[in-house]
Amino acid sequence: MSLFDLPSRLAQLVVHYSLGVQKGEMVAMQGSTEAIPLIRELYREILRAGAFPETAIQFPGQEYIHVSEASEELLQRESSVERHIIENCAALILIQSDINPFETSKLPAARLNLRRMGKAGVFMTFMQRVDKPGFRFISLPWVTQGQAVLSRMSLDELSAHLETACFLDRPDPAGEWEKQRAWQQKLIDRLARVKKLRICAEGTDIEMSVEGRNWLNCYGRADLPDGEVFTAPREDSVNGTVKFSFPARNASGVQLTFQDGVVVSAKADAGDPYLQETLRTPGANRLGEIGIGTNFNLANPIGQILFDEKIGGTVHLALGSAYPASGGVNQSPLHWDLILDLRKEGVLYGDGEIIMKGGSFV
Numbered sequence: 001m002s003l004f005d006l007p008s009r010l011a012q013l014v015v016h017y018s019l020g021v022q023k024g025e026m027v028a029m030q031g032s033t034e035a036i037p038l039i040r041e042l043y044r045e046i047l048r049a050g051a052f053p054e055t056a057i058q059f060p061g062q063e064y065i066h067v068s069e070a071s072e073e074l075l076q077r078e079s080s081v082e083r084h085i086i087e088n089c090a091a092l093i094l095i096q097s098d099i100n101p102f103e104t105s106k107l108p109a110a111r112l113n114l115r116r117m118g119k120a121g122v123f124m125t126f127m128q129r130v131d132k133p134g135f136r137f138i139s140l141p142w143v144t145q146g147q148a149v150l151s152r153m154s155l156d157e158l159s160a161h162l163e164t165a166c167f168l169d170r171p172d173p174a175g176e177w178e179k180q181r182a183w184q185q186k187l188i189d190r191l192a193r194v195k196k197l198r199i200c201a202e203g204t205d206i207e208m209s210v211e212g213r214n215w216l217n218c219y220g221r222a223d224l225p226d227g228e229v230f231t232a233p234r235e236d237s238v239n240g241t242v243k244f245s246f247p248a249r250n251a252s253g254v255q256l257t258f259q260d261g262v263v264v265s266a267k268a269d270a271g272d273p274y275l276q277e278t279l280r281t282p283g284a285n286r287l288g289e290i291g292i293g294t295n296f297n298l299a300n301p302i303g304q305i306l307f308d309e310k311i312g313g314t315v316h317l318a319l320g321s322a323y324p325a326s327g328g329v330n331q332s333p334l335h336w337d338l339i340l341d342l343r344k345e346g347v348l349y350g351d352g353e354i355i356m357k358g359g360s361f362v
Helices: 006-018 033-048 062-069 080-088 109-118 120-129 145-151 155-165 173-191 272-278
Strands: 026-032 052-058 091-096 136-141 196-201 204-209 216-218 228-231 239-243 255-259 262-267 287-293 314-320 335-341 347-350 353-357
Touching: 006 033, 006 136, 006 155, 006 173, 026 033, 026 080, 033 052, 033 091, 052 080, 062 109, 080 120, 109 120, 109 272, 145 155, 173 216, 173 228, 196 335, 262 272, 287 335
Parallel strands: 026 052, 026 091, 091 136
Antiparallel strands: 196 204, 196 347, 204 239, 216 228, 228 287, 239 255, 255 262, 287 314, 314 335, 347 353
């Protein structure tokens, strides 16, 4: 499939399979001008489904201008447009399409945190709507030159990567995601019996309780690409140290130590000021999620969490807000996934038994 064909097939999968758009609904799209080829096809498919599309499009450099020029008062002010969308749309499409993934990386961490707090009210409203009937959302990437550079790929190679990760290279992508759902449900059936998880790898030995929590099956309905199962650990149960394998936005080489659920020590090889400032965000010093990547069409990290957290044989831990359907109660304007690769010598234990070793499920 060429870059010219990809928007149409991806839009069809999103509108008809992921969101199941119905006649008369309002469907909102948020993305940058870089995603216009995809937004155009999404708009077309939404109309064909008899629904009404709304768009909120950002221009390249918009976030940099906002964070660098706004007063502290304006940094903490929420967008009335974003609030209207979250409160009124039946479905929301979030398109990750930055032309420059490092656009704000040199801005003061304190100002970035104020900007996050300005979005907190809308984000918390979104988290409250996630599990209520009548609202669906999906987050997906679009191919940009900036992301291709970060991934060390050409645009065509990154397009092929997205295509394969979403099963768009198969005759029936929706059918493939249903097969993924069935396979992941077997894993969930096993994990549902587990009370305590322990993760061991180089620089990592951490354990947590998941007793009484719900494991959620992710198969192309809320993310694309997808392929993970996740839950929320019990908030006061996390103990030990974890050193994450893949770089995260604005920080890399992140190492955290937890005691009774709270981060008591944190450092990063690069971006440490950003990490320290982020941990000052309310609720950010506790975990809201543990997820297990199950998409074995993905192998190499590309610096985009939406892809990297799905890599089969990895686990990820999210600082901050928990999804209510998982049973987690931690609330925060932050949800930051950090990824640990278990494909070399890592082991995931459930109540002392091996669940995953060296990236393979046992």
